[in-house]
């Protein structure tokens with residue numbers, strides 16, 4: 346499903362409405378809400394909205410569990426940290442219990458951390474019919490999502506849920522949920538806006554199936570639903586307006 350908005354404000358409000366709806370439905374059904382946050386700049390306006398009334402007071406924060414879809418392997422004080430951005434814009438302003446928030450950052454080696462993070466997820470989702478109630482994703486202008494970058498080995502991962510790898514072009518380690526993990530979500534919401542994204546969006550949604558080049562094509566939830574929240578500029582190359 347693709348929903349087109351004129352402004353990022355309207356797009357972020359729609360994302361906030363979806364966030365509240367997913368949270369309330371999950372808590373009603375299972376007594377808890379498990380979400381994977383994205384990094385990058387696209388979700389910042391959404392996070393700031395969720396930290397303010399009315400949205401702040403509509404989310405059952407006490408029953409909310411926060412993970413991340415991906416992270417740059419930098420410490421939590423580093424401005425490149427996805428966790429730092431989410432803490433600054435949202436998590437320090439809402440009553441989510443600290444022990445229910447799992448940043449993708451720790452001491453030691455990224456590969457070991459990825460194994461531990463996967464174990465945390467496996468125990469969190471044990472005996473549950475699906476995994477994340479909601480996964481928020483962005484998309485880069487190269488068609489990457491989470492830290493699933495074009496041409497990287499992690500795109501071929503079919504078993505593991507979390508992988509750490511060294512991303513040469515950015516000279517840093519990345520930690521990421523894999524496509525098999527993301528695709529077990531109940532709902533996946535992409536927030537993608539701006540002219541820069543138009544070419545990648547057209548390729549991802551309407552181009553040849555080529556996930557090596559456009560990894561966002563790997564996001565095909567088995568039972569869940571994918572919603573694309575986009576603006577008019579990002580849809581400018583789509584052949585039929587959605």
Ligand SMILES: O=C(O)[C@H](O)[C@@H](O)[C@H](O)[C@H](O)COP(=O)(O)O
Pocket residue numbers: 383384385386387388415416417427482483484485489490491492
């Ligand atoms: O760690 C990251 O960089 C993000 O998780 C990444 O996947 C992001 O969603 C895209 O790069 C889009 O970034 P923007 O929202 O800044 O365009």
